[in-house]
Amino acid sequence: MQTIELLAPAKNLETGIAAIDHGADAVYIGAAHHGARANAANSIEDIKTLCEYAHKFMARVYVTINTIVYDDEIEGIRQLLCQLSKVHVDAILVQDMAIVKMVNDADDSDTLAYYKGRMHASTQTDNRHAEKVAWLRDCGMARVVLARELSLDEISSIHRQVPDVELEAFVHGALCVSYSGLCYASQCCMGRSANRGECAQVCRMKFDLVDDNGDMIVSGRHLLSLKDMCQIDNLEKLLEAGVVSFKIEGRLKDITYVKNVVAAYNQRIEQIVAHNPGKYRRASLGRCHYSFTPDLQKTFNRGYTSYFINGRQQGISSPETPKAKGKPVGKVKDIRRNFLTIAGVESFANGDGLCYIGNNGDLEGFRVNRVEGNKIFPHKMPTDLRTGMTVFRNNDKQFESALTGKSAERKIDISMHLHSMPHGLALTALCHGADSVTVTMDIEKVEAKKPQHDNIVTQLSKLGSTVYSDYNITVDDDVCSMFIPSSRLSDLRRAMADALDKMLAEKSMHAHTAPCDRQQGSKDKLPVGIYGSSHYLYNIANGVARDFYIANGLTSPGSAYERTRIPGATVMQCRHCIRFALGHCVKNGGTKPTWKEPLTLVLENNKKFGVVFDCKHCQMNVYDKNS
Numbered sequence: 001m002q003t004i005e006l007l008a009p010a011k012n013l014e015t016g017i018a019a020i021d022h023g024a025d026a027v028y029i030g031a032a033h034h035g036a037r038a039n040a041a042n043s044i045e046d047i048k049t050l051c052e053y054a055h056k057f058m059a060r061v062y063v064t065i066n067t068i069v070y071d072d073e074i075e076g077i078r079q080l081l082c083q084l085s086k087v088h089v090d091a092i093l094v095q096d097m098a099i100v101k102m103v104n105d106a107d108d109s110d111t112l113a114y115y116k117g118r119m120h121a122s123t124q125t126d127n128r129h130a131e132k133v134a135w136l137r138d139c140g141m142a143r144v145v146l147a148r149e150l151s152l153d154e155i156s157s158i159h160r161q162v163p164d165v166e167l168e169a170f171v172h173g174a175l176c177v178s179y180s181g182l183c184y185a186s187q188c189c190m191g192r193s194a195n196r197g198e199c200a201q202v203c204r205m206k207f208d209l210v211d212d213n214g215d216m217i218v219s220g221r222h223l224l225s226l227k228d229m230c231q232i233d234n235l236e237k238l239l240e241a242g243v244v245s246f247k248i249e250g251r252l253k254d255i256t257y258v259k260n261v262v263a264a265y266n267q268r269i270e271q272i273v274a275h276n277p278g279k280y281r282r283a284s285l286g287r288c289h290y291s292f293t294p295d296l297q298k299t300f301n302r303g304y305t306s307y308f309i310n311g312r313q314q315g316i317s318s319p320e321t322p323k324a325k326g327k328p329v330g331k332v333k334d335i336r337r338n339f340l341t342i343a344g345v346e347s348f349a350n351g352d353g354l355c356y357i358g359n360n361g362d363l364e365g366f367r368v369n370r371v372e373g374n375k376i377f378p379h380k381m382p383t384d385l386r387t388g389m390t391v392f393r394n395n396d397k398q399f400e401s402a403l404t405g406k407s408a409e410r411k412i413d414i415s416m417h418l419h420s421m422p423h424g425l426a427l428t429a430l431c432h433g434a435d436s437v438t439v440t441m442d443i444e445k446v447e448a449k450k451p452q453h454d455n456i457v458t459q460l461s462k463l464g465s466t467v468y469s470d471y472n473i474t475v476d477d478d479v480c481s482m483f484i485p486s487s488r489l490s491d492l493r494r495a496m497a498d499a500l501d502k503m504l505a506e507k508s509m510h511a512h513t514a515p516c517d518r519q520q521g522s523k524d525k526l527p528v529g530i531y532g533s534s535h536y537l538y539n540i541a542n543g544v545a546r547d548f549y550i551a552n553g554l555t556s557p558g559s560a561y562e563r564t565r566i567p568g569a570t571v572m573q574c575r576h577c578i579r580f581a582l583g584h585c586v587k588n589g590g591t592k593p594t595w596k597e598p599l600t601l602v603l604e605n606n607k608k609f610g611v612v613f614d615c616k617h618c619q620m621n622v623y624d625k626n627s
Contacts, residue, residue, distance in 0.1 A: 023266025048087035055508035060090035066122035098544035159242025173249025178572035204322035211595035230304035264294035297327035321363035326394030353395030411469035459489035572622035
């Protein structure tokens, strides 16, 4: 039976617990440093608490240590890994091969040996080819997080060629325009490395597009800003392609975003499991009950795209704005001096955020100050709003309020059976989807004056403060005739819950992928042809990683871009193609462009980037044109 994991982001402990409560089978969270999101760091104590909570449901906690590492940081990484092992994290996501070498070189007495079989290759390691995935498996990776740009056919091909490694795929959230791990635009422009968790999001900025004659092709548009990914309608296809973990992006997103998105995907996965009995099962335990109706349109989004999952298609970018547009709620019907009306079926509330595409092509917005029937009174009346324009709601006040506070409850169904033994009672609890436990209690057997069945069931079913829900309770006839004080039944119930907690925690700590047979030093394993002579693309920022690559066949490895800036270097490799987006990809049925290439992208601060269309590989490369 194939296991399905829904993997959610956790900015902090509170968000991580909320993700579990709303249906996540696993969460990924940053530690104190080197987590690829500098503003989402967490203490060891908080990660410990999250692990303890998640393991109650046999859910997992993965810690991101997926930045590149400098030489003077190696010892700090070692200490961090030792601390994380003590709180029983389930895996670490890594980019820097120094960490891989440290783990692989550890003997059984070394704390770092804990991570053998617990390493996941971050998407930052640029995982778009079967050769790379196979090499990472041989390096000891139990799982590989695939590049977001892959199609179903490409994912399926990787799984066929490398079936003995878990594949994780992003299914929802923000998209980087460059293949992850190979974007240096932020470092180039602002000295802020995306590979160090400090991305300045250059791709979300406005650009002019100019040809080689200096002629303006496009002025002031967000040409590299992509819509958000949404694969909720493609989950079964991804499962069939070999994906075992569905990853939601968003470790900087707020808690209401995580609640809503996790709940929506959890409900869809539960439908898939129900419609395919015996084929799929969830990676964790528990059923979720929500006090709201999940709606992906009502949470932060730049518009949705399925990206390249079904091949190249138009409409994957959002050139008018990098901000959230939200859900379309109707068209402007009437505009008066201080209010407007919108034709549609939606209702509005004070505090809603509404927006529209203005006459200049940019996204404009306003806050609803008050609502009277179908009249909407903005806090400040927009000046360029016209009748007939489509209005979007990018902040739904009532929906956000519904997600504030407790909005879900997750419970594990158990069946209990109370039966007698020579000197007392035994309570056996079967945890659906896991094992059973039995607890016993010595008690004098005294015959009751009246049947005790109803009271026994009542006392055993008081599971409110636990993560368990009574699915079925059976009591042997001879027990029903015994007088058992309610306090003793409560003691037995608590002992049973504690035993279940312990059993599930132990199963969680031991339920990880076995270490892969690694072939470190096999020179024919390293897919050196991917980057050719551009050795900076290997992101080698320390001596340990350099030694690792040399041992794996890389000759004369160069330093990471962050350590030695390379004039004219390629700073983005993109599957998104401006030529295609503008309708001029002849290969895909577009018209032949009249401009003279190469093209140049120009930021408002006059930083320039050259654009090269690699049609053979259906890829757009962006390179540094600044001296």
